[in-house]
Amino acid sequence: xxxxxxxxxxxxxxxxxxxxxFRVPHRPATVALDGxxxxxxxxxxxxxxxENGAGKTTLxxxxxxxxxxxxxxxxILGHDVAAETRAVRDLVTPVFGxxxxxxxxxxxxxxxxxxxxxxxxxxxxxxxxxPELLEAAGLAEAADRRVETYSKGMRQRLHVCIGxxxxxxxxxxxEPTVGLDPAESARLRDVVAQFPADGTTVLLTSHNLLDVExxxxxxxxxxxxxxxHDLTLEQFRRLTGYEAVVTVTLGPSQHGASGEExxxxxxxxxxxxSLQAVDGEGTRILLKVQRWSAEVLVxxxxxxxxxxxxxxxxxxxxLDDAFTHAVSSPLAxxxxxxxx
Amino acid sequence: MIRALYxxxxxxxxxxxxxxxxxxxxxxxxxxxxxxxxxxxxERLTPREATGVVTGVLLASFWGASLWSGAGIxxxxxxxxxxxxxxxxxxxxxxxxxxxxxxGVVYDVGVIGLSTxxxxxxxxxxxxxxxxxxxxxxxxxxxAKGLDxxxxxGEALTGVVVAGGLV
Numbered sequence: 001x002x003x004x005x006x007x008x009x010x011x012x013x014x015x016x017x018x019x020x021x022f023r024v025p026h027r028p029a030t031v032a033l034d035g036x037x038x039x040x041x042x043x044x045x046x047x048x049x050x051e052n053g054a055g056k057t058t059l060x061x062x063x064x065x066x067x068x069x070x071x072x073x074x075x076i077l078g079h080d081v082a083a084e085t086r087a088v089r090d091l092v093t094p095v096f097g098x099x100x101x102x103x104x105x106x107x108x109x110x111x112x113x114x115x116x117x118x119x120x121x122x123x124x125x126x127x128x129x130x131p132e133l134l135e136a137a138g139l140a141e142a143a144d145r146r147v148e149t150y151s152k153g154m155r156q157r158l159h160v161c162i163g164x165x166x167x168x169x170x171x172x173x174x175e176p177t178v179g180l181d182p183a184e185s186a187r188l189r190d191v192v193a194q195f196p197a198d199g200t201t202v203l204l205t206s207h208n209l210l211d212v213e214x215x216x217x218x219x220x221x222x223x224x225x226x227x228x229h230d231l232t233l234e235q236f237r238r239l240t241g242y243e244a245v246v247t248v249t250l251g252p253s254q255h256g257a258s259g260e261e262x263x264x265x266x267x268x269x270x271x272x273x274s275l276q277a278v279d280g281e282g283t284r285i286l287l288k289v290q291r292w293s294a295e296v297l298v299x300x301x302x303x304x305x306x307x308x309x310x311x312x313x314x315x316x317x318x319l320d321d322a323f324t325h326a327v328s329s330p331l332a333x334x335x336x337x338x339x340x
Numbered sequence: 341m342i343r344a345l346y347x348x349x350x351x352x353x354x355x356x357x358x359x360x361x362x363x364x365x366x367x368x369x370x371x372x373x374x375x376x377x378x379x380x381x382x383e384r385l386t387p388r389e390a391t392g393v394v395t396g397v398l399l400a401s402f403w404g405a406s407l408w409s410g411a412g413i414x415x416x417x418x419x420x421x422x423x424x425x426x427x428x429x430x431x432x433x434x435x436x437x438x439x440x441x442x443x444g445v446v447y448d449v450g451v452i453g454l455s456t457x458x459x460x461x462x463x464x465x466x467x468x469x470x471x472x473x474x475x476x477x478x479x480x481x482x483x484a485k486g487l488d489x490x491x492x493x494g495e496a497l498t499g500v501v502v503a504g505g506l507v
Binding site: 064065066086089090094096098100101102103104105106110113114115116117118119120123162166 | 420
């Protein structure tokens with residue numbers, strides 16, 4: 001069976017006005033993807049974020065030829081997913097992960113052998129690659145055990161092994177670290193981080209933003225089927241508008257004699273601080289700092305001098321903050337807020 | 341292609357070998373039918389008649405097992421979440437389905453054959469096959485039809501007719 005050769009100059013993923021609508025009789029149509037335009041060059045790891053129902057899985061299914069678009073086009077390395085299904089399947093491997101998608105009564109090695117046959121991996125290559133992949137995924141010792149005895153992390157790593165059997169040019173990873181402990185997650189991320197080295201493009205869908213932070217160089221956000229943000233990781237991180245969050249907890253003695261809440265000084269208010277009551281036992285001042293520096297700390301100390309400070313915490317702005325900011329901002333018309 | 345079919349069939353044999361319903365379709369069914377049809381009149385059956393009964397039981401058991409297997413393959417694939425990944429591979433759905441059906445049929449035929457032979461030997465039933473080659477070819481033909489889902493209905497009807505005629 002001839003192997004499809006990708007065009008060296010084509011983008012790995014190319015979407016033009018991609019739309020997918022689900023129609024159910026007697027119910028309003030659901031627009032899962034609404035005119036999405038996107039271009040991903042070869043060898044890039046892209047994080048695809050969005051709330052549940054934003055259209056991430058629909059996009060992954062269209063790119064893996066499991067679903068047809070309603071309108072628009074999607075191309076993988078120059079091949080149309082609807083018209084050149086076979087060629088696209090040669091180039092793309094979806095890894096949907098989770099507990100399903102494997103034969104629980106077969107061993108890890110037998111699962112690899114089966115999916116190798118399904119994906120037409122030549123027998124010799126399969127025999128050579130199976131031990132390599134199992135070793136790289138840390139499954140060599142458990143390879144002959146039934147998959148039903150595997151932990152969630154082991155199943156997840158087996159999914160990735162299956163995904164790599166065919167040496168895909170585009171890998172669609174859906175929630176690769178869901179349900180894994182931190183050590184397992186880190187191990188899986190190490191495996192994924194090596195993919196771009198041989199030109200593999202990865203579209204990474206995850207609610208675990210640590211995956212995106214450690215792996216992705218570019219972040220896409222889907223909201224209600226529209227691509228609202230297309231940013232580099234650094235641009236995405238700065239989306240919140242602040243670098244750090246300072247939380248100062250004041251003791252109950254800061255309340256007035258009649259029990260009224262303390263007020264922010266004009267200087268603190270000018271710095272953008274906000275007040276929060278803490279179970280009637282004290283007050284918390286939240287300050288989102290645009291540019292964190294020693295000067296901010298000095299100003300803060302001066303403003304709070306004479307007050308009973310119980311606790312001070314400083315944490316950098318996280319991708320969770322950026323994601324919350326991205327999905328809480330008003331939805332823009334398709335494509336108008338794509339910033340990269 | 342042949343290699344792929346072999347690998348797919350081999351995996352399917354390993355998958356179906358863990359099914360508990362195999363005991364009913366591949367062991368209990370032929371033994372039960374054989375016990376009902378052969379044991380009460382074992383002294384009166386001529387070798388030729390006994391061969392007819394055994395053949396009928398084999399075919400009826402193949403038919404029952406192939407129906408269970410066919411339905412079971414799709415049900416299990418959906419249950420395991422392997423339907424999509426299996427059918428969107430480079431070989432395509434038809435090859436994968438053929439390989440899986442082949443594996444299921446080979447397993448069922450093997451176990452039903454063993455159960456039947458075990459019964460025949462244990463009960464001391466004497467068989468007489470006048471044209472062994474034609475007999476084997478006929479059985480193979482019936483088995484091959486079990487690989488084709490479209491022909492499954494035809495096989496089912498044939499199985500009913502044959503079994504009905506024998507009873």
